[in-house]
Amino acid sequence: MRIWFNKTFSTIQAVFRQLRQSAPAGEVMLICTNTYATASAFRESDEAYLEPAELTGADYLDWCLAFCQQQHIDLFWPGKEAALISKNHALFQAIGTQVLSVADYDTLTLLHNKAHFYTDLPDSVAQVMDFRAVNDCASFDQAIIDLSVKHAQLCIKPAVSVFGLGFKILDCQRSSIEHVLKGVEYQIPLVELRQGMQSAPYFDTLLVMEHLAGHEWSVDCAGRHGELLCAVQRKKSPLAGHGQTIDNNAEIDGMVTRLTAHYRLNGLFNIQFKNGEQGVRLLEINPRPSGGFGMACLSGVNLAQIALQAIKGETIVKPAIQYGLQVTEVNTPVVLQEPG
Numbered sequence: 001m002r003i004w005f006n007k008t009f010s011t012i013q014a015v016f017r018q019l020r021q022s023a024p025a026g027e028v029m030l031i032c033t034n035t036y037a038t039a040s041a042f043r044e045s046d047e048a049y050l051e052p053a054e055l056t057g058a059d060y061l062d063w064c065l066a067f068c069q070q071q072h073i074d075l076f077w078p079g080k081e082a083a084l085i086s087k088n089h090a091l092f093q094a095i096g097t098q099v100l101s102v103a104d105y106d107t108l109t110l111l112h113n114k115a116h117f118y119t120d121l122p123d124s125v126a127q128v129m130d131f132r133a134v135n136d137c138a139s140f141d142q143a144i145i146d147l148s149v150k151h152a153q154l155c156i157k158p159a160v161s162v163f164g165l166g167f168k169i170l171d172c173q174r175s176s177i178e179h180v181l182k183g184v185e186y187q188i189p190l191v192e193l194r195q196g197m198q199s200a201p202y203f204d205t206l207l208v209m210e211h212l213a214g215h216e217w218s219v220d221c222a223g224r225h226g227e228l229l230c231a232v233q234r235k236k237s238p239l240a241g242h243g244q245t246i247d248n249n250a251e252i253d254g255m256v257t258r259l260t261a262h263y264r265l266n267g268l269f270n271i272q273f274k275n276g277e278q279g280v281r282l283l284e285i286n287p288r289p290s291g292g293f294g295m296a297c298l299s300g301v302n303l304a305q306i307a308l309q310a311i312k313g314e315t316i317v318k319p320a321i322q323y324g325l326q327v328t329e330v331n332t333p334v335v336l337q338e339p340g
Contacts, residue, residue, distance in 0.1 A: 118131060151277070
């Protein structure tokens with residue numbers, strides 16, 4: 001089977017390794033494309049090709065269709081333009097290529113914007129933190145007033161963001177120079193943030209939220225169109241260097257099962273949670289393998305194999321998960337490209 005992964009996050013390497021372990025030699029050929037010749041994922045693929053960097057939207061879709069035909073792709077596992085590609089499965093099926101999408105177009109678009117996602121989510125499926133979506137200084141001020149009455153500490157995050165970019169805890173005491181001098185991370189002075197807002201009459205949607213100060217869980221999942229096949233919970237230590245623990249939280253397991261069914265999630269995806277004063281709250285659903293995917297598979301579960309078996313229509317036998325296992329990752333230096 002020839003499986004193509006187009007441009008995506010570098011963490012896809014862990015998926016490649018798990019797929020290799022799951023199949024006899026030569027049974028699965030991993031094809032990878034990227035816009036960078038030094039993409040680290042190329043090191044783990046059987047075949048590597050460059051993508052045209054300038055293409056997006058319909059033009060990129062056409063390029064993908066042509067690539068599938070030229071390279072005789074059996075299964076397309078998309079990263080870039082995943083939502084658009086999910087909307088056009090029929091075009092790929094017509095040329096004999098199956099597409100593995102985590103969800104349909106509407107769901108992938110919804111998950112991309114956390115303000116829309118949080119508003120759409122029924123409480124009976126999972127609960128999110130208390131939040132307000134704001135686009136100007138006046139609505140920001142009102143959100144601060146409303147939420148401060150109920151919560152001791154607040155934070156902010158862009159509605160559209162990955163890897164936690166833009167997340168900041170609001171600091172009502174210290175200035176930015178104190179943050180710099182004392183090495184304070186992930187915080188921003190409230191007064192100075194407001195000053196910046198006043199020069200921008202309108203800005204992209206920002207979430208003002210209660211700060212969840214407890215433990216965080218990252219759950220790596222394999223599903224089949226709404227059926228949760230396997231989920232591995234990683235409970236993160238708040239202390240640097242203490243790794244993560246393979247956990248078995250029943251409340252989280254229930255939410256993961258319901259979220260998978262509600263959004264008909266498929267393939268490999270990741271769901272994150274954090275504990276607060278009112279209990280465990282959903283942070284986000286990532287419609288892709290997580291950065292810690294490799295650690296999850298140390299639990300004795302090959303999630304990539306399960307996802308591939310599901311798309312091939314094979315019977316899934318869920319392996320035993322080694323709960324309580326402490327895991328971490330060790331970086332390894334490599335040469336990306338020889339000179340000349």
